[in-house]
Amino acid sequence: MDGRMTLRLLMIAGLALALSACGGFREQLGMNKQSPDEFRVVSRAPLTLPPDYSLRPPEPGAPRPQVGTSAQQAERAVFANSQTPAQQQTAVPRTAGEQALLTAAGAEQADPNIRLIVDRETKRINAESERFVDALVFWDAQPPAGSIVDPVAETRRLQENAALGQSPTTGPTPQIERRRRAPLEGLF
Template sequence: MVRKLSLNLFMPMGCLMGAAVLLSACSGEDVSRAFGLKRSMPDEYTVTTRSPLSMPPSDSLLLPDSNATRPQEQSIRQQALEILSPDVALERNKDVPSEGQTALVQQATQSANQNRQHELMIDNGFVDQVMFWNSGKPSDLAVDGAAENKRIHGNLSLGVSPDHGATPTTDKK
């Protein structure tokens, strides 16, 4: 009985001592700040203030004119059509081109009306220049498949590298 009592008494005491040892590795300031025992004050140089609200130069508003037209308001019929079919709102200004569309059409028209004979000259492209760099035109020779296969198998049976020897070619027909 004495043994169980002493074990039950020392177990919580040992846990507290272990926690104290672990917490002793932390600096006292960090622990007290973590548990909220010490307040962290803001730096007076990093605090910013907002500018005070300012009043507009004139606080008098003009009364609306009851006879003035209001372009943003639509008739009740038009509002109902837009609710039922949203495409109606998109088609409202369909016939009137925007300034950007007008400018693009003008530029395209000017470009189409210019004389472009110099652009129609046939020129060998970059790929043609790279592929046919020797003569500037495609070669009339082609690889003879059967003879090439026979040459490669012969090289392999002799233990020679497959790229040894000339590649057999034939004329294109």
Template sequence: MRKAIALTLLLPALALGGCSIFKPKTASLDEFAVARNAPLVIPPDYSLTPPVAGTISSTAESAQAQAIEALFGGPAPRSATETSMLDAAGRDRVSLGIRSTAGDPDSRVVDKGQTTVTILQAPEGDTQTASAQ
């Protein structure tokens, strides 16, 4: 019986132990007192003017050119080997826009036959020999 009375009095005390009733009051921390804010400063560049309505701005194109220049560093000189290879391949005879017409469905192609189509569509195998069957 004494144990039951002691537990009845002790349990509420333990349950309320985490509450602030029994804790001593301490000063709360001020998160703004940790660091000082820097004073506001007016930027030194006063030469910028707002854009005039109705005018075309070339900043988007120049910004893109500047980004490409920053990423790739501009055109690099070609080596002698690359230049000779391009000359042998006939770079001076290439028509402009050839990449647009290469995948055109109306492009004339040479029919290599059904055997070539079968070989190109064959699944990959584990052996070193190719088979069209």
């Protein structure tokens, strides 16, 4: 019965291994649907209203003025400066309606250290979830490494010392040496 069970487990493991290799078969045949990445299709500057309408009409085939040269595009990509100076927005004063809305929402009393508070709370929540996951994954508690007295051998030693009329402290105390177990030891 034990040999049959082992054979079944080996067959199931082999079948699982064989089926796991079939994942790329559709891709190799070109049957997978591959949609384009919407963020990499075309790089165009956003449409904006001109500051005044006294602009000259665009020339066909001329490069767009918002795009810039390839060196400027590379500089924006490397230094993460995605807006040209003309596109950078200046601070606009709030209207009376916006100010009333912010006051009603309590935005004026917002804590300036809110990011520090949120980070602290997030770290605490993450630490609690890590402890929970560790309790699930490492459910078998490790006994502390070290040595303890072997009770059976110690009882035998004490009885022998008493029968021979010797002191109970005569002879070495038998000990059990504990070692740290491997993570998967005892599962198989």
